[in-house]
Amino acid sequence: MKLVVQIPAFNEEKNISRVIKEIPKKIDGIDKIEILVIDDGSSDNTSLEAKKAGAHYVVRNKENIGLAQTFQRGINKSLSLGAGIIVNTDADFQYNQNEISKLIQPIIQGKADIVSGNRQVETLSHMVSSKKYGNIIGSKVVELSAGYKIADASSGFRAYSRDAALRLFVISKHTYTHETLIQAKRKNLKVVEVPVEFRKREQSNSKLISSVGSHIKKSMSTIMRSTLMYNSMKTLGYLGVLMMALGAIPMIRWAWLTYIEHSAGNHIQSLLLGLLLIMLGFLTVMLGFISDLIATNRRHLEEILYRIRRAELKISENGK
Structure with missing residues:
Protein backbone atom coordinates (compact mmCIF):
# COMPACT_ATOMS: atom_id res chain seq x y z
CA MET A 1 0.00 0.00 0.00
CA LYS A 2 1.27 3.46 -0.90
CA LEU A 3 1.13 6.34 1.56
CA VAL A 4 1.25 9.89 0.21
CA VAL A 5 1.98 12.64 2.74
CA GLN A 6 0.64 15.90 1.35
CA ILE A 7 1.75 19.27 2.69
CA PRO A 8 -0.16 22.43 1.68
CA ALA A 9 2.30 25.30 2.09
CA PHE A 10 2.32 29.08 1.78
CA ASN A 11 5.49 31.09 2.47
CA GLU A 12 7.01 28.38 4.66
CA GLU A 13 10.61 28.35 3.37
CA LYS A 14 11.93 28.36 6.96
CA ASN A 15 9.92 25.32 8.06
CA ILE A 16 9.16 23.11 5.06
CA SER A 17 12.52 21.30 5.01
CA ARG A 18 12.23 20.39 8.71
CA VAL A 19 8.75 18.98 8.14
CA ILE A 20 9.85 16.88 5.15
CA LYS A 21 12.98 15.52 6.85
CA GLU A 22 10.96 14.44 9.90
CA ILE A 23 8.54 12.29 7.87
CA PRO A 24 9.30 8.59 8.48
CA LYS A 25 11.01 6.68 5.67
CA LYS A 26 9.43 3.35 6.67
CA ILE A 27 6.16 2.43 8.39
CA ASP A 28 4.84 -1.07 9.13
CA GLY A 29 2.02 -1.99 6.75
CA ILE A 30 3.11 0.58 4.15
CA ASP A 31 5.05 -0.46 1.05
CA LYS A 32 5.96 2.99 -0.22
CA ILE A 33 5.96 6.53 1.19
CA GLU A 34 5.93 9.59 -1.06
CA ILE A 35 5.85 13.29 -0.16
CA LEU A 36 3.76 15.83 -2.05
CA VAL A 37 4.06 19.58 -1.42
CA ILE A 38 1.37 21.90 -2.77
CA ASP A 39 2.75 25.45 -2.83
CA ASP A 40 -0.15 27.90 -2.72
CA GLY A 41 1.52 30.67 -4.72
CA SER A 42 4.28 31.45 -2.21
CA SER A 43 6.36 34.58 -2.73
CA GLN A 72 -8.44 19.57 -2.49
CA ARG A 73 -5.84 19.90 -5.23
CA GLY A 74 -3.47 17.86 -3.09
CA ILE A 75 -6.10 15.16 -2.58
CA ASN A 76 -6.69 14.93 -6.34
CA LYS A 77 -2.97 14.70 -7.03
CA SER A 78 -2.41 12.11 -4.29
CA LEU A 79 -5.18 9.93 -5.71
CA SER A 80 -3.66 10.17 -9.19
CA LEU A 81 -0.36 8.99 -7.71
CA GLY A 82 -2.07 5.81 -6.52
CA ALA A 83 -2.26 6.60 -2.81
CA GLY A 84 -3.96 3.97 -0.68
CA ILE A 85 -3.77 6.30 2.33
CA ILE A 86 -3.31 10.08 2.29
CA VAL A 87 -1.94 11.97 5.28
CA ASN A 88 -2.38 15.74 5.32
CA THR A 89 -0.04 17.72 7.54
CA ASP A 90 0.83 21.38 7.99
CA ALA A 91 4.02 23.03 6.74
CA ASP A 92 4.73 25.01 9.92
CA PHE A 93 6.44 22.21 11.91
CA GLN A 94 3.86 22.22 14.70
CA TYR A 95 2.90 18.58 14.18
CA ASN A 96 5.29 15.73 14.97
CA GLN A 97 5.60 13.77 11.71
CA ASN A 98 6.87 10.73 13.61
CA GLU A 99 3.26 10.28 14.73
CA ILE A 100 2.11 9.55 11.17
CA SER A 101 2.43 5.82 11.87
CA LYS A 102 0.03 6.20 14.82
CA LEU A 103 -2.32 8.31 12.73
CA ILE A 104 -2.75 5.74 9.94
CA GLN A 105 -3.07 2.59 12.08
CA PRO A 106 -6.90 2.72 12.43
CA ILE A 107 -7.17 2.87 8.62
CA ILE A 108 -4.72 0.00 8.11
CA GLN A 109 -6.69 -2.05 10.66
CA GLY A 110 -9.98 -1.26 8.91
CA LYS A 111 -11.38 0.60 11.93
CA ALA A 112 -11.71 4.05 10.34
CA ASP A 113 -12.00 5.92 7.07
CA ILE A 114 -10.68 9.21 8.45
CA VAL A 115 -8.34 9.68 11.41
CA SER A 116 -7.95 13.16 12.87
CA GLY A 117 -5.16 14.19 15.22
CA ASN A 118 -6.52 15.56 18.49
CA ARG A 119 -4.23 18.36 19.68
CA GLN A 120 -5.93 18.36 23.12
CA VAL A 121 -6.30 22.11 22.77
CA GLU A 122 -7.51 22.70 26.32
CA THR A 123 -4.10 21.55 27.67
CA LEU A 124 -1.92 23.71 25.37
CA SER A 125 -0.22 26.42 27.41
CA HIS A 126 1.44 27.96 24.33
CA MET A 127 -1.84 28.62 22.49
CA VAL A 128 -3.33 32.06 23.13
CA SER A 129 -6.68 32.05 24.90
CA SER A 130 -8.62 33.54 21.98
CA LYS A 131 -7.52 30.75 19.64
CA LYS A 132 -7.91 28.08 22.32
CA TYR A 133 -11.49 28.94 23.18
CA GLY A 134 -12.29 29.61 19.54
CA ASN A 135 -11.16 26.06 18.73
CA ILE A 136 -13.15 24.57 21.60
CA ILE A 137 -16.35 26.43 20.66
CA GLY A 138 -15.85 25.67 16.96
CA SER A 139 -15.46 21.97 17.74
CA LYS A 140 -18.71 21.98 19.72
CA VAL A 141 -20.56 23.66 16.84
CA VAL A 142 -19.18 21.12 14.34
CA GLU A 143 -20.05 18.29 16.74
CA LEU A 144 -23.63 19.55 16.93
CA SER A 145 -23.84 19.96 13.16
CA ALA A 146 -22.14 16.69 12.22
CA GLY A 147 -23.96 14.61 14.80
CA TYR A 148 -21.02 12.82 16.38
CA LYS A 149 -18.42 13.60 19.05
CA ILE A 150 -15.35 15.47 17.84
CA ALA A 151 -12.86 17.02 20.28
CA ASP A 152 -10.67 18.94 17.82
CA ALA A 153 -12.48 19.91 14.64
CA SER A 154 -9.77 22.31 13.44
CA SER A 155 -6.87 19.87 13.36
CA GLY A 156 -5.05 19.74 10.02
CA PHE A 157 -3.14 16.54 10.85
CA ARG A 158 -5.35 13.83 9.36
CA ALA A 159 -5.25 10.54 7.50
CA TYR A 160 -7.74 9.54 4.80
CA SER A 161 -8.40 6.17 3.22
CA ARG A 162 -8.49 6.13 -0.57
CA ASP A 163 -12.27 5.68 -0.59
CA ALA A 164 -12.79 8.57 1.85
CA ALA A 165 -10.59 10.85 -0.25
CA LEU A 166 -12.60 9.95 -3.36
CA ARG A 167 -15.86 10.87 -1.64
CA LEU A 168 -14.84 14.27 -0.26
CA PHE A 169 -15.50 17.41 -2.32
CA VAL A 170 -14.37 20.62 -0.63
CA ILE A 171 -16.22 23.78 -1.66
CA SER A 172 -14.97 26.27 0.95
CA LYS A 173 -12.08 28.58 0.09
CA HIS A 174 -11.01 29.20 3.70
CA THR A 175 -10.42 25.89 5.45
CA TYR A 176 -11.41 22.29 4.76
CA THR A 177 -11.28 20.95 8.33
CA HIS A 178 -14.88 21.60 9.38
CA GLU A 179 -16.49 20.91 6.01
CA THR A 180 -14.88 17.48 5.60
CA LEU A 181 -16.03 16.36 9.06
CA ILE A 182 -19.63 17.35 8.30
CA GLN A 183 -19.44 15.65 4.89
CA ALA A 184 -17.99 12.49 6.44
CA LYS A 185 -21.08 11.90 8.57
CA ARG A 186 -23.44 12.41 5.61
CA LYS A 187 -21.41 9.93 3.56
CA ASN A 188 -21.26 7.27 6.28
CA LEU A 189 -17.50 7.54 6.72
CA LYS A 190 -16.10 6.43 10.06
CA VAL A 191 -14.10 9.17 11.80
CA VAL A 192 -11.88 8.56 14.83
CA GLU A 193 -9.44 10.77 16.72
CA VAL A 194 -6.01 9.98 18.15
CA PRO A 195 -4.06 12.28 20.51
CA VAL A 196 -1.10 14.03 18.85
CA GLU A 197 1.62 16.46 19.84
CA PHE A 198 1.19 20.11 18.85
CA ARG A 199 4.32 22.22 19.14
CA LYS A 200 4.65 25.94 19.69
CA ARG A 201 5.08 27.88 16.45
CA GLU A 202 8.68 29.03 16.22
CA GLN A 203 9.66 30.76 13.00
CA SER A 204 6.53 32.32 11.51
CA ASN A 205 3.04 33.56 12.21
CA SER A 206 -0.09 31.67 11.20
CA LYS A 207 -0.81 32.03 7.48
CA LEU A 208 -4.45 31.00 7.98
CA ILE A 209 -5.36 33.02 11.08
CA SER A 210 -4.18 36.58 10.55
CA SER A 211 -7.17 37.76 12.59
CA VAL A 212 -9.00 35.57 15.09
CA GLY A 213 -12.25 37.45 14.48
CA SER A 214 -12.01 37.03 10.72
CA HIS A 215 -11.15 33.33 11.10
CA ILE A 216 -14.16 32.73 13.35
CA LYS A 217 -16.44 34.55 10.92
CA LYS A 218 -15.20 32.56 7.91
CA SER A 219 -15.25 29.26 9.82
CA MET A 220 -18.82 29.80 11.03
CA SER A 221 -19.84 30.65 7.48
CA THR A 222 -18.30 27.37 6.27
CA ILE A 223 -20.03 25.37 9.02
CA MET A 224 -23.42 26.97 8.28
CA ARG A 225 -23.06 26.41 4.54
CA SER A 226 -22.06 22.77 5.01
CA THR A 227 -24.90 22.18 7.46
CA LEU A 228 -27.48 23.64 5.10
CA MET A 229 -26.08 21.67 2.14
CA TYR A 230 -26.29 18.32 3.89
CA ASN A 231 -28.95 18.78 6.59
CA SER A 232 -31.20 21.58 5.36
CA MET A 233 -34.60 20.05 6.21
CA LYS A 234 -33.72 19.42 9.84
CA THR A 235 -32.04 22.80 10.32
CA LEU A 236 -34.62 24.98 8.57
CA GLY A 237 -37.51 22.80 9.75
CA TYR A 238 -36.64 23.25 13.42
CA LEU A 239 -36.08 26.97 12.89
CA GLY A 240 -39.42 27.36 11.11
CA VAL A 241 -41.36 25.43 13.77
CA LEU A 242 -39.69 27.52 16.49
CA MET A 243 -40.72 30.74 14.73
CA MET A 244 -44.32 29.53 14.37
CA ALA A 245 -44.40 28.53 18.05
CA LEU A 246 -43.16 31.99 19.04
CA GLY A 247 -45.75 33.53 16.74
CA ALA A 248 -48.50 31.60 18.47
CA ILE A 249 -47.76 33.36 21.79
CA PRO A 250 -48.82 36.90 20.77
CA MET A 251 -51.72 35.39 18.78
CA ILE A 252 -53.01 33.65 21.91
CA ARG A 253 -52.51 36.86 23.89
CA TRP A 254 -54.54 38.80 21.31
CA ALA A 255 -57.35 36.22 21.31
CA TRP A 256 -57.44 36.06 25.11
CA LEU A 257 -57.57 39.82 25.61
CA THR A 258 -60.08 40.33 22.81
CA TYR A 259 -62.57 37.47 23.28
CA ILE A 260 -62.12 36.32 26.88
CA GLU A 261 -61.36 39.45 28.88
CA HIS A 262 -62.97 41.87 26.41
CA SER A 263 -60.12 44.25 27.21
CA ALA A 264 -60.26 47.81 25.95
CA GLY A 265 -58.23 48.41 22.79
CA ASN A 266 -57.83 46.17 19.79
CA HIS A 267 -54.31 44.87 20.63
CA ILE A 268 -53.55 44.83 16.93
CA GLN A 269 -49.80 44.81 17.60
CA SER A 270 -49.96 41.30 19.09
CA LEU A 271 -52.04 40.08 16.16
CA LEU A 272 -49.65 41.48 13.55
CA LEU A 273 -46.53 40.21 15.34
CA GLY A 274 -48.00 36.73 15.67
CA LEU A 275 -49.08 36.60 12.03
CA LEU A 276 -45.65 37.82 10.90
CA LEU A 277 -43.77 35.18 12.89
CA ILE A 278 -46.10 32.38 11.78
CA MET A 279 -45.80 33.39 8.13
CA LEU A 280 -42.00 33.62 8.35
CA GLY A 281 -41.90 30.24 10.10
CA PHE A 282 -44.07 28.64 7.44
CA LEU A 283 -41.90 30.09 4.65
CA THR A 284 -38.77 28.82 6.43
CA VAL A 285 -40.21 25.29 6.61
CA MET A 286 -41.10 25.46 2.90
CA LEU A 287 -37.57 26.66 2.16
CA GLY A 288 -36.34 23.64 4.10
CA PHE A 289 -38.35 21.31 1.85
CA ILE A 290 -36.98 22.96 -1.29
CA SER A 291 -33.42 22.90 0.08
CA ASP A 292 -33.82 19.22 0.95
CA LEU A 293 -34.80 18.43 -2.64
CA ILE A 294 -31.71 20.30 -3.86
CA ALA A 295 -29.56 18.47 -1.28
CA THR A 296 -30.95 15.12 -2.46
CA ASN A 297 -30.02 16.00 -6.03
CA ARG A 298 -26.57 17.05 -4.82
CA ARG A 299 -26.05 13.69 -3.10
CA HIS A 300 -26.92 11.89 -6.35
CA LEU A 301 -24.50 14.08 -8.30
CA GLU A 302 -21.73 13.48 -5.76
CA GLU A 303 -22.27 9.72 -5.99
CA ILE A 304 -22.03 9.94 -9.79
CA LEU A 305 -18.87 12.05 -9.52
CA TYR A 306 -17.39 9.56 -7.03
CA ARG A 307 -17.95 6.68 -9.45
CA ILE A 308 -16.53 8.66 -12.37
CA ARG A 309 -13.40 9.61 -10.39
CA ARG A 310 -12.92 6.03 -9.26
CA ALA A 311 -13.31 4.70 -12.81
CA GLU A 312 -10.93 7.31 -14.25
CA LEU A 313 -8.26 6.52 -11.67
CA LYS A 314 -8.65 2.79 -12.30
CA ILE A 315 -8.23 3.30 -16.06
CA SER A 316 -5.21 5.54 -15.44
CA GLU A 317 -3.58 2.98 -13.14
CA ASN A 318 -4.21 0.12 -15.59
CA GLY A 319 -2.60 2.16 -18.35
CA LYS A 320 0.64 2.62 -16.42
Whole structure:
Protein backbone atom coordinates (compact mmCIF):
# COMPACT_ATOMS: atom_id res chain seq x y z
CA MET A 1 0.00 0.00 0.00
CA LYS A 2 1.27 3.46 -0.90
CA LEU A 3 1.13 6.34 1.56
CA VAL A 4 1.25 9.89 0.21
CA VAL A 5 1.98 12.64 2.74
CA GLN A 6 0.64 15.90 1.35
CA ILE A 7 1.75 19.27 2.69
CA PRO A 8 -0.16 22.43 1.68
CA ALA A 9 2.30 25.30 2.09
CA PHE A 10 2.32 29.08 1.78
CA ASN A 11 5.49 31.09 2.47
CA GLU A 12 7.01 28.38 4.66
CA GLU A 13 10.61 28.35 3.37
CA LYS A 14 11.93 28.36 6.96
CA ASN A 15 9.92 25.32 8.06
CA ILE A 16 9.16 23.11 5.06
CA SER A 17 12.52 21.30 5.01
CA ARG A 18 12.23 20.39 8.71
CA VAL A 19 8.75 18.98 8.14
CA ILE A 20 9.85 16.88 5.15
CA LYS A 21 12.98 15.52 6.85
CA GLU A 22 10.96 14.44 9.90
CA ILE A 23 8.54 12.29 7.87
CA PRO A 24 9.30 8.59 8.48
CA LYS A 25 11.01 6.68 5.67
CA LYS A 26 9.43 3.35 6.67
CA ILE A 27 6.16 2.43 8.39
CA ASP A 28 4.84 -1.07 9.13
CA GLY A 29 2.02 -1.99 6.75
CA ILE A 30 3.11 0.58 4.15
CA ASP A 31 5.05 -0.46 1.05
CA LYS A 32 5.96 2.99 -0.22
CA ILE A 33 5.96 6.53 1.19
CA GLU A 34 5.93 9.59 -1.06
CA ILE A 35 5.85 13.29 -0.16
CA LEU A 36 3.76 15.83 -2.05
CA VAL A 37 4.06 19.58 -1.42
CA ILE A 38 1.37 21.90 -2.77
CA ASP A 39 2.75 25.45 -2.83
CA ASP A 40 -0.15 27.90 -2.72
CA GLY A 41 1.52 30.67 -4.72
CA SER A 42 4.28 31.45 -2.21
CA SER A 43 6.36 34.58 -2.73
CA ASP A 44 9.41 33.01 -1.06
CA ASN A 45 11.48 29.89 -1.80
CA THR A 46 9.06 27.33 -0.35
CA SER A 47 9.03 25.18 -3.52
CA LEU A 48 12.82 25.26 -3.87
CA GLU A 49 13.38 24.32 -0.22
CA ALA A 50 10.84 21.49 -0.54
CA LYS A 51 12.70 20.02 -3.51
CA LYS A 52 16.04 20.33 -1.72
CA ALA A 53 14.63 18.56 1.35
CA GLY A 54 13.54 15.55 -0.70
CA ALA A 55 9.89 16.06 -1.63
CA HIS A 56 8.99 13.59 -4.40
CA TYR A 57 6.48 15.99 -5.97
CA VAL A 58 6.06 19.76 -5.75
CA VAL A 59 2.92 21.29 -7.26
CA ARG A 60 2.68 25.07 -7.37
CA ASN A 61 -0.48 27.16 -7.68
CA LYS A 62 -0.07 30.12 -10.03
CA GLU A 63 -1.73 32.32 -7.43
CA ASN A 64 -2.87 32.01 -3.84
CA ILE A 65 -6.19 30.14 -3.88
CA GLY A 66 -6.56 29.44 -0.16
CA LEU A 67 -5.97 26.45 2.09
CA ALA A 68 -9.21 24.61 1.33
CA GLN A 69 -8.77 24.47 -2.44
CA THR A 70 -5.04 23.78 -2.09
CA PHE A 71 -5.96 20.82 0.12
CA GLN A 72 -8.44 19.57 -2.49
CA ARG A 73 -5.84 19.90 -5.23
CA GLY A 74 -3.47 17.86 -3.09
CA ILE A 75 -6.10 15.16 -2.58
CA ASN A 76 -6.69 14.93 -6.34
CA LYS A 77 -2.97 14.70 -7.03
CA SER A 78 -2.41 12.11 -4.29
CA LEU A 79 -5.18 9.93 -5.71
CA SER A 80 -3.66 10.17 -9.19
CA LEU A 81 -0.36 8.99 -7.71
CA GLY A 82 -2.07 5.81 -6.52
CA ALA A 83 -2.26 6.60 -2.81
CA GLY A 84 -3.96 3.97 -0.68
CA ILE A 85 -3.77 6.30 2.33
CA ILE A 86 -3.31 10.08 2.29
CA VAL A 87 -1.94 11.97 5.28
CA ASN A 88 -2.38 15.74 5.32
CA THR A 89 -0.04 17.72 7.54
CA ASP A 90 0.83 21.38 7.99
CA ALA A 91 4.02 23.03 6.74
CA ASP A 92 4.73 25.01 9.92
CA PHE A 93 6.44 22.21 11.91
CA GLN A 94 3.86 22.22 14.70
CA TYR A 95 2.90 18.58 14.18
CA ASN A 96 5.29 15.73 14.97
CA GLN A 97 5.60 13.77 11.71
CA ASN A 98 6.87 10.73 13.61
CA GLU A 99 3.26 10.28 14.73
CA ILE A 100 2.11 9.55 11.17
CA SER A 101 2.43 5.82 11.87
CA LYS A 102 0.03 6.20 14.82
CA LEU A 103 -2.32 8.31 12.73
CA ILE A 104 -2.75 5.74 9.94
CA GLN A 105 -3.07 2.59 12.08
CA PRO A 106 -6.90 2.72 12.43
CA ILE A 107 -7.17 2.87 8.62
CA ILE A 108 -4.72 0.00 8.11
CA GLN A 109 -6.69 -2.05 10.66
CA GLY A 110 -9.98 -1.26 8.91
CA LYS A 111 -11.38 0.60 11.93
CA ALA A 112 -11.71 4.05 10.34
CA ASP A 113 -12.00 5.92 7.07
CA ILE A 114 -10.68 9.21 8.45
CA VAL A 115 -8.34 9.68 11.41
CA SER A 116 -7.95 13.16 12.87
CA GLY A 117 -5.16 14.19 15.22
CA ASN A 118 -6.52 15.56 18.49
CA ARG A 119 -4.23 18.36 19.68
CA GLN A 120 -5.93 18.36 23.12
CA VAL A 121 -6.30 22.11 22.77
CA GLU A 122 -7.51 22.70 26.32
CA THR A 123 -4.10 21.55 27.67
CA LEU A 124 -1.92 23.71 25.37
CA SER A 125 -0.22 26.42 27.41
CA HIS A 126 1.44 27.96 24.33
CA MET A 127 -1.84 28.62 22.49
CA VAL A 128 -3.33 32.06 23.13
CA SER A 129 -6.68 32.05 24.90
CA SER A 130 -8.62 33.54 21.98
CA LYS A 131 -7.52 30.75 19.64
CA LYS A 132 -7.91 28.08 22.32
CA TYR A 133 -11.49 28.94 23.18
CA GLY A 134 -12.29 29.61 19.54
CA ASN A 135 -11.16 26.06 18.73
CA ILE A 136 -13.15 24.57 21.60
CA ILE A 137 -16.35 26.43 20.66
CA GLY A 138 -15.85 25.67 16.96
CA SER A 139 -15.46 21.97 17.74
CA LYS A 140 -18.71 21.98 19.72
CA VAL A 141 -20.56 23.66 16.84
CA VAL A 142 -19.18 21.12 14.34
CA GLU A 143 -20.05 18.29 16.74
CA LEU A 144 -23.63 19.55 16.93
CA SER A 145 -23.84 19.96 13.16
CA ALA A 146 -22.14 16.69 12.22
CA GLY A 147 -23.96 14.61 14.80
CA TYR A 148 -21.02 12.82 16.38
CA LYS A 149 -18.42 13.60 19.05
CA ILE A 150 -15.35 15.47 17.84
CA ALA A 151 -12.86 17.02 20.28
CA ASP A 152 -10.67 18.94 17.82
CA ALA A 153 -12.48 19.91 14.64
CA SER A 154 -9.77 22.31 13.44
CA SER A 155 -6.87 19.87 13.36
CA GLY A 156 -5.05 19.74 10.02
CA PHE A 157 -3.14 16.54 10.85
CA ARG A 158 -5.35 13.83 9.36
CA ALA A 159 -5.25 10.54 7.50
CA TYR A 160 -7.74 9.54 4.80
CA SER A 161 -8.40 6.17 3.22
CA ARG A 162 -8.49 6.13 -0.57
CA ASP A 163 -12.27 5.68 -0.59
CA ALA A 164 -12.79 8.57 1.85
CA ALA A 165 -10.59 10.85 -0.25
CA LEU A 166 -12.60 9.95 -3.36
CA ARG A 167 -15.86 10.87 -1.64
CA LEU A 168 -14.84 14.27 -0.26
CA PHE A 169 -15.50 17.41 -2.32
CA VAL A 170 -14.37 20.62 -0.63
CA ILE A 171 -16.22 23.78 -1.66
CA SER A 172 -14.97 26.27 0.95
CA LYS A 173 -12.08 28.58 0.09
CA HIS A 174 -11.01 29.20 3.70
CA THR A 175 -10.42 25.89 5.45
CA TYR A 176 -11.41 22.29 4.76
CA THR A 177 -11.28 20.95 8.33
CA HIS A 178 -14.88 21.60 9.38
CA GLU A 179 -16.49 20.91 6.01
CA THR A 180 -14.88 17.48 5.60
CA LEU A 181 -16.03 16.36 9.06
CA ILE A 182 -19.63 17.35 8.30
CA GLN A 183 -19.44 15.65 4.89
CA ALA A 184 -17.99 12.49 6.44
CA LYS A 185 -21.08 11.90 8.57
CA ARG A 186 -23.44 12.41 5.61
CA LYS A 187 -21.41 9.93 3.56
CA ASN A 188 -21.26 7.27 6.28
CA LEU A 189 -17.50 7.54 6.72
CA LYS A 190 -16.10 6.43 10.06
CA VAL A 191 -14.10 9.17 11.80
CA VAL A 192 -11.88 8.56 14.83
CA GLU A 193 -9.44 10.77 16.72
CA VAL A 194 -6.01 9.98 18.15
CA PRO A 195 -4.06 12.28 20.51
CA VAL A 196 -1.10 14.03 18.85
CA GLU A 197 1.62 16.46 19.84
CA PHE A 198 1.19 20.11 18.85
CA ARG A 199 4.32 22.22 19.14
CA LYS A 200 4.65 25.94 19.69
CA ARG A 201 5.08 27.88 16.45
CA GLU A 202 8.68 29.03 16.22
CA GLN A 203 9.66 30.76 13.00
CA SER A 204 6.53 32.32 11.51
CA ASN A 205 3.04 33.56 12.21
CA SER A 206 -0.09 31.67 11.20
CA LYS A 207 -0.81 32.03 7.48
CA LEU A 208 -4.45 31.00 7.98
CA ILE A 209 -5.36 33.02 11.08
CA SER A 210 -4.18 36.58 10.55
CA SER A 211 -7.17 37.76 12.59
CA VAL A 212 -9.00 35.57 15.09
CA GLY A 213 -12.25 37.45 14.48
CA SER A 214 -12.01 37.03 10.72
CA HIS A 215 -11.15 33.33 11.10
CA ILE A 216 -14.16 32.73 13.35
CA LYS A 217 -16.44 34.55 10.92
CA LYS A 218 -15.20 32.56 7.91
CA SER A 219 -15.25 29.26 9.82
CA MET A 220 -18.82 29.80 11.03
CA SER A 221 -19.84 30.65 7.48
CA THR A 222 -18.30 27.37 6.27
CA ILE A 223 -20.03 25.37 9.02
CA MET A 224 -23.42 26.97 8.28
CA ARG A 225 -23.06 26.41 4.54
CA SER A 226 -22.06 22.77 5.01
CA THR A 227 -24.90 22.18 7.46
CA LEU A 228 -27.48 23.64 5.10
CA MET A 229 -26.08 21.67 2.14
CA TYR A 230 -26.29 18.32 3.89
CA ASN A 231 -28.95 18.78 6.59
CA SER A 232 -31.20 21.58 5.36
CA MET A 233 -34.60 20.05 6.21
CA LYS A 234 -33.72 19.42 9.84
CA THR A 235 -32.04 22.80 10.32
CA LEU A 236 -34.62 24.98 8.57
CA GLY A 237 -37.51 22.80 9.75
CA TYR A 238 -36.64 23.25 13.42
CA LEU A 239 -36.08 26.97 12.89
CA GLY A 240 -39.42 27.36 11.11
CA VAL A 241 -41.36 25.43 13.77
CA LEU A 242 -39.69 27.52 16.49
CA MET A 243 -40.72 30.74 14.73
CA MET A 244 -44.32 29.53 14.37
CA ALA A 245 -44.40 28.53 18.05
CA LEU A 246 -43.16 31.99 19.04
CA GLY A 247 -45.75 33.53 16.74
CA ALA A 248 -48.50 31.60 18.47
CA ILE A 249 -47.76 33.36 21.79
CA PRO A 250 -48.82 36.90 20.77
CA MET A 251 -51.72 35.39 18.78
CA ILE A 252 -53.01 33.65 21.91
CA ARG A 253 -52.51 36.86 23.89
CA TRP A 254 -54.54 38.80 21.31
CA ALA A 255 -57.35 36.22 21.31
CA TRP A 256 -57.44 36.06 25.11
CA LEU A 257 -57.57 39.82 25.61
CA THR A 258 -60.08 40.33 22.81
CA TYR A 259 -62.57 37.47 23.28
CA ILE A 260 -62.12 36.32 26.88
CA GLU A 261 -61.36 39.45 28.88
CA HIS A 262 -62.97 41.87 26.41
CA SER A 263 -60.12 44.25 27.21
CA ALA A 264 -60.26 47.81 25.95
CA GLY A 265 -58.23 48.41 22.79
CA ASN A 266 -57.83 46.17 19.79
CA HIS A 267 -54.31 44.87 20.63
CA ILE A 268 -53.55 44.83 16.93
CA GLN A 269 -49.80 44.81 17.60
CA SER A 270 -49.96 41.30 19.09
CA LEU A 271 -52.04 40.08 16.16
CA LEU A 272 -49.65 41.48 13.55
CA LEU A 273 -46.53 40.21 15.34
CA GLY A 274 -48.00 36.73 15.67
CA LEU A 275 -49.08 36.60 12.03
CA LEU A 276 -45.65 37.82 10.90
CA LEU A 277 -43.77 35.18 12.89
CA ILE A 278 -46.10 32.38 11.78
CA MET A 279 -45.80 33.39 8.13
CA LEU A 280 -42.00 33.62 8.35
CA GLY A 281 -41.90 30.24 10.10
CA PHE A 282 -44.07 28.64 7.44
CA LEU A 283 -41.90 30.09 4.65
CA THR A 284 -38.77 28.82 6.43
CA VAL A 285 -40.21 25.29 6.61
CA MET A 286 -41.10 25.46 2.90
CA LEU A 287 -37.57 26.66 2.16
CA GLY A 288 -36.34 23.64 4.10
CA PHE A 289 -38.35 21.31 1.85
CA ILE A 290 -36.98 22.96 -1.29
CA SER A 291 -33.42 22.90 0.08
CA ASP A 292 -33.82 19.22 0.95
CA LEU A 293 -34.80 18.43 -2.64
CA ILE A 294 -31.71 20.30 -3.86
CA ALA A 295 -29.56 18.47 -1.28
CA THR A 296 -30.95 15.12 -2.46
CA ASN A 297 -30.02 16.00 -6.03
CA ARG A 298 -26.57 17.05 -4.82
CA ARG A 299 -26.05 13.69 -3.10
CA HIS A 300 -26.92 11.89 -6.35
CA LEU A 301 -24.50 14.08 -8.30
CA GLU A 302 -21.73 13.48 -5.76
CA GLU A 303 -22.27 9.72 -5.99
CA ILE A 304 -22.03 9.94 -9.79
CA LEU A 305 -18.87 12.05 -9.52
CA TYR A 306 -17.39 9.56 -7.03
CA ARG A 307 -17.95 6.68 -9.45
CA ILE A 308 -16.53 8.66 -12.37
CA ARG A 309 -13.40 9.61 -10.39
CA ARG A 310 -12.92 6.03 -9.26
CA ALA A 311 -13.31 4.70 -12.81
CA GLU A 312 -10.93 7.31 -14.25
CA LEU A 313 -8.26 6.52 -11.67
CA LYS A 314 -8.65 2.79 -12.30
CA ILE A 315 -8.23 3.30 -16.06
CA SER A 316 -5.21 5.54 -15.44
CA GLU A 317 -3.58 2.98 -13.14
CA ASN A 318 -4.21 0.12 -15.59
CA GLY A 319 -2.60 2.16 -18.35
CA LYS A 320 0.64 2.62 -16.42
